[in-house]
Amino acid sequence: MADISIIGLGYVGLVCAACQSNDGHTVIGIDVDPQKRALVSSGVSPIVEKDLDRYLAKSISNKRLTVSADIASSIAKTNITFVCVGTPSDSQGGLELKYIEQACLEIAQGLKAISHFHVVVIRSTVLPGTVLNVVKPLLEKCSGKRVGIDFGLATNPEFLREGTAIHDYNHPPMTVIGTSDSQSEAILSDLYSSLPCELVSLDIETAELVKYSCNAWHATKVAFANEIGSLAKSIGVDGRKVMKTVCMDKVLNISEYYMRPGFAFGGSCLPKDLRALNHEARKRHMQLPLLSAVLESNRKHIYKVFTQIKALGQTRIGLLGLSFKAGTDDLRESPLVELASLLTSKGFDVQIYDPNLNEMLSNDNGVDPRIPYPYLLRLLSEDMDEVIDFAEVVIIGNNEAEFSEVESTLPHHKHLLDLVGFMPGTSGDNKHGVCW
Ligand SMILES: NC(=O)c1ccc[n+]([C@@H]2O[C@H](COP(=O)([O-])OP(=O)(O)OC[C@H]3O[C@@H](n4cnc5c(N)ncnc54)[C@H](O)[C@@H]3O)[C@@H](O)[C@H]2O)c1
CATH class of the missing domain: 3.40.50.720 (NAD(P)-binding Rossmann-like Domain)
Structure with missing residues (x-):
């Protein structure tokens, strides 16, 4: 069993803390918000999430989960730190990294003071390059220690859905880790060895981009289904029936097929049929921005x-x-x-x-x-x-x-x-x- 620090007790960090402590690990949950700390340390969830109260109450009462405001001292008592602070949009649509940077400054103080190997895991969603170009130099400069030698650095993107987060933690479709050193990879592989899913071990930047690709894909699917649904309604058919039938084809439609990067599509059907669909939508004065962008993308x-x-x-x-x-x-x-x-x-x-x-x-x-x-x-x-x-x-x-x-x-x-x-x-x- 591992000793774990979790920085940021929001949707991701709190679910992670509750589930990992429930799995038998010893977890310190850290947050800057005193109200959150007070609620969590009394076994009450500050957010609405199915089963979270029950998990927290159990972990607090058996002391597998404790709460702290002090990152540096938590690092000294643990071997793995998960960074789960927010990464909201900045005013230009880019990522606001100030919470990550602040947390890293404090982690570095903790790393400076210890002699054991400690793995820092970025679980927050960050763009490719963030861990290696922002987090790594900050941690190394402020701790005076080196990644891969004195401490480990990894990313472990979170795929939970709010509302079913505990269920998703216990039944993940896959667990993705991105590591730059073998020791971190071994520690995280061991941590996740009991999860009933494949552990996918990648380099850090690939793992960072996998997370964004998943969310972009989810969003694209929703927009696609809604555009087909809108066109269906306008034609007088039930869009739900159309998409349900589309999804029955697990060979071409819901599958890896057509999901490999490479060259453009073509042939006698795809371009012609997209053109006709878009033409029909225009005739009906409908806007289908996603479907009308596909040929241009090609x-x-x-x-x-x-x-x-x-x-x-x-x-x-x-x-x-x-x-x-x-x-x-x-x-x-x-x-x-x-x-x-x-x-x-x-x-x-x-x-x-x-x-x-x-x-x-x-x-x-x-x-x-x-x-x-x-x-x-x-x-x-x-x-x-x-x-x-x-x-x-x-x-x-x-x-x-x-x-x-x-x-x-x-x-x-x-x-x-x-x-x-x-x-x-x-x-x-x-x-x-x-x-x-
Ligand atoms: N919410 C989701 O469903 C979800 C799913 C997957 C990934 N993510 C990603 O996970 C990350 C966290 O998301 P969230 O929804 O849990 O965020 P959140 O805003 O709910 O929680 C972040 C927490 O971090 C705390 N915090 C900020 N700076 C801190 C510091 N220096 N030290 C200690 N605590 C600090 C805040 O007080 C807050 O409680 C984001 O990058 C997000 O994109 C979120």
């Missing part, structure tokens, strides 16, 4: 890839894949066709290989109606090695199986741009990922 993504290629400063481009996805010769609204067209219009020398289009090349009538820009036909080659030999930049455009080896066999002096996710690592040297 166009911007294609242009972003173009600027990424331009920045490499090379002119000979080898594009592997032209159809909108592997295993088809369908070029309708393929984003790779858009990219190839953009590159050629800006003076790049492009050669293209797509195994599914070889049959088109053997038609010697020169014009295939499936090719939206006939001049692209002249850029097609039947030989992948020929395209690779020609190119200074090789782009893996779709996940055709024969492209999977290109990353590992490409000569080092050539640039590789992976739009698919074949490369195992992130961008470095001449290897570039579109979103990694």
Whole structure:
């Protein structure tokens, strides 16, 4: 069992304190607010949250949970500190970090005075880079000690929902930790070993961004369901029935499918159907800001890839894949066709290989109606090695199986741009990922 300090007895800190003490750990709950401290130390919750009163009353009476105003002395009595103070919006929409910074100043005083290893865990929601660029230098400068040697530093984002927070603590979908040193990782893994879920151990910045991605995704889903629901009502159908049916598809709709960063979408259906849906909404004088932004977002993504290629400063481009996805010769609204067209219009020398289009090349009538820009036909080659030999930049455009080896066999002096996710690592040297 661990000895834990929890700084900030708000929604997150208090639930954390109640649940961890209920699990048998010894917890000191710390807050600057004397009224909160008084209520909690008498076993009464200052917030409305199902089961919290019961958990607090039990932990206070068996002394697993005590309350304090003094961070530094709590650090001396514990091994792990969870920072759960607020990180509200500042006037520009950024993060107000003054509560985090104040707490860190006091933690540093505590760290200065101890000789044992203590892990500082940021549980508050903070933007990527905050722990390493704000918290770490502050703690190191003010304590005179070093992360990874004298003390540990980690992030452990909270995913609870108010109203079901205790239930969520006991039944988490996953527990995410971000650590920079193995000792902190081992201590947190041990702390969470009894939780009935997967422990996902990441680097600190990835863990910070996971938290924001989850909330952005939740918000996007609500907005999506409401836009579909509004359109449904206007058409005279029940939006609840529509979305309930949409959610029954656990293969494509509620799944990892379509949730991998990479290149833009295209093909004969998604762009056309989004256009039609938005057109219908406009006809009905309805505004669907999320759905009407999706095609624009997709166009911007294609242009972003173009600027990424331009920045490499090379002119000979080898594009592997032209159809909108592997295993088809369908070029309708393929984003790779858009990219190839953009590159050629800006003076790049492009050669293209797509195994599914070889049959088109053997038609010697020169014009295939499936090719939206006939001049692209002249850029097609039947030989992948020929395209690779020609190119200074090789782009893996779709996940055709024969492209999977290109990353590992490409000569080092050539640039590789992976739009698919074949490369195992992130961008470095001449290897570039579109979103990694
Ligand atoms: N509320 C949620 O559902 C939720 C869920 C997940 C993550 N989060 C994140 O967790 C963090 C905390 O959220 P919250 O809703 O619990 O905030 P809150 O405002 O309810 O609680 C913060 C507490 O910290 C205390 N505090 C501030 N500075 C302090 C200091 N120097 N020393 C001791 N105590 C101090 C405050 O008095 C307050 O009681 C935020 O970053 C938030 O974004 C919140």
